[in-house]
Structure formats: C-alpha cells, structure tokens
Amino acid sequence: MTANEQPATTPSTRPIGTAEAIDAREETGLRHVASLSTELRDVVEVEQRQVRLERVVLVGVWTSGTVAEAESSLAELAALAETAGALVLDGVIQRRDKPDPATYIGSGKAKELRDIVIDTGADTVVCDGELSPSQLVRLEEFVQVKVVDRTALILDIFAQRATSREGKAQVALAQMQYMLPRLRGWGASLSRQMGGGGAGGGGMATRGPGETKIETDRRRLRDKMAKMRRDIDEMKTARDLKRQERRRNKVPSVAIAGYTNAGKSSLLNRLTGADVHVQNALFATLDPTVRRSETPAGRAYTLADTVGFVRHLPHQLVDAFRSTLEEVAEADLILHVVDGSHPDPQAQIEAVRAVVGEVGGAGVPEVVVVNKADTADPEALGRLLEAEPGAVVVSARTGEGIAALLSRIEAELPHPETEIEVLIPYSEGHLVARVHANGEILSESHGETGTLLKANVDAALAAELAAYAA
Structure with a gap:
C-alpha cells in the first residue's frame, strides 16, 4: 500500500441511495455497496449454480456526482452481471478524481481488492467502466483472477441473446472490434517466421523475428472483421429495400426506443396485438421487429421495436448495430419508453437520447412514454412529468393510458397535405382502401355509381386519383 493510500474501510451496510456525509477515510478507501450479492442461501441451489456460474466481485470508480449515483451505476452493473449468468458476491466503489491509468483503482486498492477476492472465493472481477488493454493486464496481475470490464460484459450478454443471422453478425463484429487492441502477445518466442531472404538468411538488419503470433492473430482478426462488415452490408441492403417500399407506399413509421427493460416489447404487443417475446431481463430484444398498426381513425403506420440502450453503451455495439x-x-x-418505476429514470432518458443523437436521430419528433405506471411511485412519477412535460403515462401490462397514447401518435404523425374530393367507382374499391390506409378521411358517402371521398392524401396518390375528381 502506498503512503498516500488509506487502509481498507470497514464494509458499509448503509443501503443504496442514502445521503449521509462520508468521512475522509471512506473517501479514499474501497467502499462496499450493500445489497448487491446474489448468492443463494440454499446449499443445494448454491452448489448447482456454482457449477455453471462465474463468481464475481464488482468494482467501480466514483469520479463525479453523488454517492447514490455511483451506487446506482454499480447496482446496474450487478444486474448486467446476473443477466450474463454470473453470481455477484460483493461490490465496492472507490472515490477518485479519475481512474488510475495503470490499474484503474491504484496499486494499493488493487491489493485490497485481491484480499476481497480471496475472502469471497471469487474467480472474476468486473469493473464498472471500459479499461484499456494495459489496465486489464496490470489489474489481473494484482488480483490474480480474470478481469472483465463493463464493455466486455455487455458484449457477452449480446452474444448470448442474439438469435437472427444479422444480430449474430453484428455482435461478432462488435466483439472483434473490442478484442483487436486487447490481443496479448507472449514475447518473441511466438515468432512465426524469420525475416530476410537468400541462403545466408538475409543481409544486415534483416535478421530477427518476422511476423509474431500476435501480429498474425491481428491480421487474421482484421480479415474476419472485413468479411463480417461485407456480410452486414448485404443484410443492410435487404433492410433498406423494405424501408424504401414502406416509403414508396407513404406509410409513416414509428420507432420504439428506450432503456433496456423499460417495457418496449410489451408496449409493441399492446399497441399492435403482436406476440413479440417479452422477458423481465436486460437486452431481451436484440433483433428489431416491425409490425403494422392503425391510428384510431384507421390510418396505417409501422411500429419498430429496437434494441434497448444502457448507460455507457459500448461504441463498438453502436457501430455494429448502426444499420439496425x-x-x-x-x-x-x-416513442421514447421510460421505466416509470426506476429510481433514476432521468439518467436513463439522457443515456437514450445520447445514443439516438449518435445514430442521427436527434431531429426526429419524440413522445416520451412513461411505462409501468401501475408500479411507479406517484411522487416520483410527478417529478418525472415535471421534467418531461407532454409525456404520456401508460401501463403496457394493464392497458392504462393506451388510448391516450394512440391519440397522441395520430396527432404527431406527419399529415398528408393535398386535399382531394373524388368519386371512385365501386369497381375500383382498392383505391378507396388506399385512401383509408394512407390518407386522412374528411368525409365519405356512397352514391349510385361509387364512393364519394373527401380526404387529405400525399401528392403521389392525389395524382393517381385526379381522373376521379368530383
């Protein structure tokens, strides 16, 4: 332990989120975060889980904000670890101005962390941040167990959850982007070939190790990444064609976005009657689902369910999932879906908006949909509505607020601007159906020769119907 570092503090049992003062000793020590352990008490269950689960200790660096925010971030890391299939044994945070460039938490605290690893019997340390390759290596040298950062953990969850060909390819590309700078070499003994040429083994400055194993691995990984990008581009072409077809038919599109586990798939099912997989877990949906729906007035539009976001979503995933x-x-x-029962929904809203902006969606009109109203605290809900005026409160589970949301969708969708008045023969009934699907009906009546319609439609459809002008 260095001269500037303090001894480890006594583990704190203070519940997450309280705000009493922290003394100077606790400021610099490793601070235990209560209520993170997921270890089971039943011996049989423990034995069964320990066979297949990694046993992890979580560690975070608290650089800014309140202690409650730091503990909330570590609690989210615990949920991520559980989702990945790990058994959380303990969690600690350290107050620092910035992460240590060598070991993330400093050499003295790394030794203290090693003691915690030994005491708990952990086999993995999970860090609440993205560590550089050198930080990973140095911290592993101190704690003597595997070290995983937040990015690698999220990538692992995505790899477990991807089901479609496109989803698997996107996750594989993200993993390779993450791995490339973290491939580790083991010295010149792994050289694959010697440099130089000719019978004498080459001339001056040409002898010595040629391409090492680490260089070969990097080259092969880059080749795989190039092939994966080509495959994803081909799949993107098919997605673009479907999107262009919807645009050609002037069908408005609505995207459901939000924090992971906010209830996006449940809302999609409620709005469309679809049967999309719903699970109370992080990142249950990776592959986008597009369903057709109608406004209360009968106007058609599409609803797309998208992958959930999370704070510090790895940039490798944003790049790989860009087409999605x-x-x-x-x-x-x-439709920006927010979990109204979450203790810090505003932080989740900011995280989602950051990713939406990163993929070019900052200018798209947004309706904040506060979900899980049936389990939300009324006071917390009131504060959220003050911060997000105009938000719609719903419960996808009970159906509360869904009618108001449908009306809001109808009001917010772009409206066709060309007004027509046409008499369409009964033999051309498909044209009437198109006006109903893609336009806004102002009035409709039926005469002896056909259907008299007054409606707002787009310019292309108005041109097609010009021959039937009343």
Whole structure:
C-alpha cells in the first residue's frame, strides 16, 4: 500500500441511495455497496449454480456526482452481471478524481481488492467502466483472477441473446472490434517466421523475428472483421429495400426506443396485438421487429421495436448495430419508453437520447412514454412529468393510458397535405382502401355509381386519383 493510500474501510451496510456525509477515510478507501450479492442461501441451489456460474466481485470508480449515483451505476452493473449468468458476491466503489491509468483503482486498492477476492472465493472481477488493454493486464496481475470490464460484459450478454443471422453478425463484429487492441502477445518466442531472404538468411538488419503470433492473430482478426462488415452490408441492403417500399407506399413509421427493460416489447404487443417475446431481463430484444398498426381513425403506420440502450453503451455495439438503429434515425416519430418505476429514470432518458443523437436521430419528433405506471411511485412519477412535460403515462401490462397514447401518435404523425374530393367507382374499391390506409378521411358517402371521398392524401396518390375528381 502506498503512503498516500488509506487502509481498507470497514464494509458499509448503509443501503443504496442514502445521503449521509462520508468521512475522509471512506473517501479514499474501497467502499462496499450493500445489497448487491446474489448468492443463494440454499446449499443445494448454491452448489448447482456454482457449477455453471462465474463468481464475481464488482468494482467501480466514483469520479463525479453523488454517492447514490455511483451506487446506482454499480447496482446496474450487478444486474448486467446476473443477466450474463454470473453470481455477484460483493461490490465496492472507490472515490477518485479519475481512474488510475495503470490499474484503474491504484496499486494499493488493487491489493485490497485481491484480499476481497480471496475472502469471497471469487474467480472474476468486473469493473464498472471500459479499461484499456494495459489496465486489464496490470489489474489481473494484482488480483490474480480474470478481469472483465463493463464493455466486455455487455458484449457477452449480446452474444448470448442474439438469435437472427444479422444480430449474430453484428455482435461478432462488435466483439472483434473490442478484442483487436486487447490481443496479448507472449514475447518473441511466438515468432512465426524469420525475416530476410537468400541462403545466408538475409543481409544486415534483416535478421530477427518476422511476423509474431500476435501480429498474425491481428491480421487474421482484421480479415474476419472485413468479411463480417461485407456480410452486414448485404443484410443492410435487404433492410433498406423494405424501408424504401414502406416509403414508396407513404406509410409513416414509428420507432420504439428506450432503456433496456423499460417495457418496449410489451408496449409493441399492446399497441399492435403482436406476440413479440417479452422477458423481465436486460437486452431481451436484440433483433428489431416491425409490425403494422392503425391510428384510431384507421390510418396505417409501422411500429419498430429496437434494441434497448444502457448507460455507457459500448461504441463498438453502436457501430455494429448502426444499420439496425437506423430504424430510429429514419422514423417519422420516436416513442421514447421510460421505466416509470426506476429510481433514476432521468439518467436513463439522457443515456437514450445520447445514443439516438449518435445514430442521427436527434431531429426526429419524440413522445416520451412513461411505462409501468401501475408500479411507479406517484411522487416520483410527478417529478418525472415535471421534467418531461407532454409525456404520456401508460401501463403496457394493464392497458392504462393506451388510448391516450394512440391519440397522441395520430396527432404527431406527419399529415398528408393535398386535399382531394373524388368519386371512385365501386369497381375500383382498392383505391378507396388506399385512401383509408394512407390518407386522412374528411368525409365519405356512397352514391349510385361509387364512393364519394373527401380526404387529405400525399401528392403521389392525389395524382393517381385526379381522373376521379368530383
């Protein structure tokens, strides 16, 4: 332990979120975060889980904000670790101005962390941040167990949850982007070939190790990444064609975006009657689902469910899932779903908006949909509505507020600007159906020769119907 570092503090049992003062000793020590352990008490269950689960200790660096925010971030890391299949044994945070460039938490605290690892019997340390390759190596040298950062953990969850060909390819590309700078070499003994040429083994300055194993691995990984990008581009072409077809038919598009586990898929099912997989887990939906729906007035539009976001979503995932996230950027309206029962919904809203902006969707009209109203605290809900005026409160589970949301969607969708009055023969009934699906009916009556319609439609459809002008 260095001269500037204090001994480890006594583990704190203070619940997450209280705000009493922290003394100077606790400021610099490793601070235990209560209520993170997911270890089971039943011996049989423990034995069964320990066979297949990694046993992890969480560690975070608290650089800014309140202690409650730091503990909330570590609690979210615990949920991520559980989602990945790990058993959380303990969690600690350290107050620092910035992460240590060598070991993330400093060499003295790394030794203290090693003691915690030994005491708990952990086999993995999970850090609440993205560590550089050198930080990972140095911290592993201190704690003598595997070290995983937040980015690698999220990538692992995505790898477990991806089901479609496109989703698997996107996750694989993100993992390779993450791994490339973190490939580790083991010295010149792994050289694959010698430099130089000719019978004498080369001339001056040409002898010595040639391409090492680490260099070969990097080259092969880059080749795989190039092939993966080509495959994703091909799949993106098919997605673009479907999107262009919807645009050609002037069908408005609505994208459902939000924090992971906010209830986006449940809301999609409630709005469309679809049967999309719903699970109370982080990142249950990775593959986008597009469903057709109608406004109360009968106007058709599409609803796209998208991958959930999270604080510090790895940039590798944003890059790899860019073609999928374009559903958000190119939508006519974003339904930003927020978990009203979460203790810090505003932080989740900011995280989602940051990613939406990163993929080019900052200018798309947004309706904040506060979900899980049936389990939300009324006072917390009131504060959220003050911060987000115009938000719609719903419960996808009970159906509360869904009618108001449908009316809001109808009001916010772009409206066709060309007004027509046409008499369409009964033999051309498909044209009437198109006006109903893609336009706004102002009046409709039926005469002896056909259907008399007054409606607002787009310019292309108005041109097609010009021959039937009344």
